[in-house]
Amino acid sequence: SEDRIRNPRLRGLVVSAEEAAAHIHPGETVAMSGFTGSGYPKVVPLALAERMDRCHAAGEGFQIRLLTGASTAPELDGALARVDGIALRLPFQADPEARQRINAGTLEYIDTHLSHVAQHTWFGFYGEVDTAVVEVSAIREDGSLVPSTSVGNNKTWLDLARKVIIEVNDWHPLEVDGMHDVYYGTALPPHRKPIPLIHPDDRIGETSLRCDPAKVVAVVRTHAADRNSPFNAADATSEQIAAHLMDFLQHEVKLGRLPKNLLPLQSGVGNIPNAVLLGLARSGFRDLTAFTEVIQDGMLDLLRDGVLRSASCTGFALSPDANEEFKRNIDFYRERIVMRTQEISNHPELVRRLGCLCMNGMIEADLYGNVNSTHVMGSRIQNGIGGSGDFARNGYLSIFLSPSTAKNGSISSLVPMVSHVDHTEHDVAIIVTEQGVADLRGLSPKQRARALIARCAHPDYRDALQDYFDRALRESYGKHTPHLLGEALSWHQRWLDTGSMRA
Numbered sequence: 001s002e003d004r005i006r007n008p009r010l011r012g013l014v015v016s017a018e019e020a021a022a023h024i025h026p027g028e029t030v031a032m033s034g035f036t037g038s039g040y041p042k043v044v045p046l047a048l049a050e051r052m053d054r055c056h057a058a059g060e061g062f063q064i065r066l067l068t069g070a071s072t073a074p075e076l077d078g079a080l081a082r083v084d085g086i087a088l089r090l091p092f093q094a095d096p097e098a099r100q101r102i103n104a105g106t107l108e109y110i111d112t113h114l115s116h117v118a119q120h121t122w123f124g125f126y127g128e129v130d131t132a133v134v135e136v137s138a139i140r141e142d143g144s145l146v147p148s149t150s151v152g153n154n155k156t157w158l159d160l161a162r163k164v165i166i167e168v169n170d171w172h173p174l175e176v177d178g179m180h181d182v183y184y185g186t187a188l189p190p191h192r193k194p195i196p197l198i199h200p201d202d203r204i205g206e207t208s209l210r211c212d213p214a215k216v217v218a219v220v221r222t223h224a225a226d227r228n229s230p231f232n233a234a235d236a237t238s239e240q241i242a243a244h245l246m247d248f249l250q251h252e253v254k255l256g257r258l259p260k261n262l263l264p265l266q267s268g269v270g271n272i273p274n275a276v277l278l279g280l281a282r283s284g285f286r287d288l289t290a291f292t293e294v295i296q297d298g299m300l301d302l303l304r305d306g307v308l309r310s311a312s313c314t315g316f317a318l319s320p321d322a323n324e325e326f327k328r329n330i331d332f333y334r335e336r337i338v339m340r341t342q343e344i345s346n347h348p349e350l351v352r353r354l355g356c357l358c359m360n361g362m363i364e365a366d367l368y369g370n371v372n373s374t375h376v377m378g379s380r381i382q383n384g385i386g387g388s389g390d391f392a393r394n395g396y397l398s399i400f401l402s403p404s405t406a407k408n409g410s411i412s413s414l415v416p417m418v419s420h421v422d423h424t425e426h427d428v429a430i431i432v433t434e435q436g437v438a439d440l441r442g443l444s445p446k447q448r449a450r451a452l453i454a455r456c457a458h459p460d461y462r463d464a465l466q467d468y469f470d471r472a473l474r475e476s477y478g479k480h481t482p483h484l485l486g487e488a489l490s491w492h493q494r495w496l497d498t499g500s501m502r503a
């Protein structure tokens with residue numbers, strides 16, 4: 001078969017993963033590809049972790065500062081965290097090994113809006129990037145790089161790093177060539193211009209990544225699958241949440257507040273978003289578009305069935321079955337999917353212009369509509385804000401979806417005051433639980449509290465929330481956003497003390 005490395009100079013740089021990893025030194029800032037388990041380097045991080053482990057055994061320190069697109073996989077975050085090889089990590093991550101260390105206080109984590117990472121690196125906020133490690137599907141004759149299943153921050157990493165290591169992974173179909181749209185018009189302030197994207201499927205850039213061949217220090221050939229997590233079937237709670245959301249959307253269409261084919265969809269990944277996607281198909285919605293971060297199984301189904309016309313993303317999160325389907329019908333999907341850099345897939349200017357329908361999960365919300373997406377009991381990180389803030393503040397409708405309880409009912413996801421805020425009351429329009437939909441638009445804080453208690457709270461916690469609200473209305477220092485400060489976080493403390501938020 002055809003050689004994936006068509007540039008002769010870069011073909012001459014092919015080495016083993018171990019030799020490539022030897023170019024990375026202790027203390028470096030290393031920027032790697034990868035977004036929600038797609039398009040991450042598969043072998044250099046593992047070889048680096050082994051080297052770190054040997055150094056640590058010999059009493060020598062070896063840690064890096066790690067930048068990525070978003071979450072990756074056990075071969076990257078997991079392997080490097082396990083050997084305590086990461087001093088600092090950003091942005092979104094979801095690896096259990098890394099999470100454990102972050103919450104033990106030994107791994108510094110900066111949870112950043114995903115659209116901010118590239119520009120903050122350009123602004124110099126994270127210092128210099130020493131090495132980029134980027135997975136691609138092929139290297140063109142001219143030395144430019146065809147991305148694989150995510151684009152993430154790769155453009156920025158390749159532009160800014162002093163040294164570049166490339167993994168060429170022939171597990172990816174060659175035919176992904178043409179799916180990507182890498183926009184090079186992102187000048188720095190004060191020289192920025194409007195981003196010329198009007199429709200969610202517009203192409204405004206190049207199909208490959210530019211890369212200065214003089215910076216490339218190593219090229220590694222791989223044949224390894226993306227993380228490919230198997231998919232859980234939707235459970236009853238997810239189905240109920242999706243059904244409430246469908247009723248709400250149909251109502252909005254009837255009132256003329258949304259077009260029949262809705263507005264570009266943004267959806268997180270997981271059980272509930274997948275149930276929502278299935279719900280859209282069942283409810284008869286057609287000719288939809290998506291302007292989102294990640295394409296998961298449900299979106300491929302919608303594309304195949306013609307429910308979804310096109311989808312814009314920066315990466316994939318597919319099950320093994322969906323991956324096979326994607327590869328089998330790659331020519332079909334290439335016509336309908338655009339993969340962008342994450343600064344564009346999540347760009348506030350574009351999310352606002354397109355009027356995205358933003359649907360994200362949450363940990364908890366409070367009576368006034370503030371949303372916590374990231375911290376359990378105010379201090380323990382679950383994953384990170386991901387792209388939810390890029391979309392929530394700027395979309396046409398910002399919708400948060402969650403079961404009304406967590407941990408076998410011992411936690412109410414509606415609480416008097418959130419223990420951490422990711423999305424303020426000003427950024428949240430609609431909250432949906434399996435109990436129902438609270439439409440917070442046009443409501444004052446007190447009106448929002450009444451709507452949330454009546455429509456979203458679990459019956460086990462409704463009276464206690466009402467009681468808190470009633471007493472706060474009487475006793476609060478101010479009556480605009482009534483609170484009893486000594487009690488506002490007592491539900492969380494009670495759970496920590498007794499294992500339940502129930503009084």
Ligand code: 0RQ
Pocket residue numbers: 036092267268269270271272293294360361362363364373374376377382383384385386387388405406407411412413
């Ligand atoms: O923990 O696995 O230890 O039991 O949080 O919760 O119910 O499985 O739901 O997978 O959809 O995650 C907000 C975390 C929801 C996710 C969050 C515990 C619960 C469980 C997971 P266990 P579920 P989900 C763009 C959008 C931020 C990023 C984002 C997220 C675990 O949606 O990371 O939106 N969002 N990106 O037990 C204590 C509560 C809890 C709670 C849930 N109230 N108190 N624990 N949990 N609610 C797309 C991307 O960025 C890809």
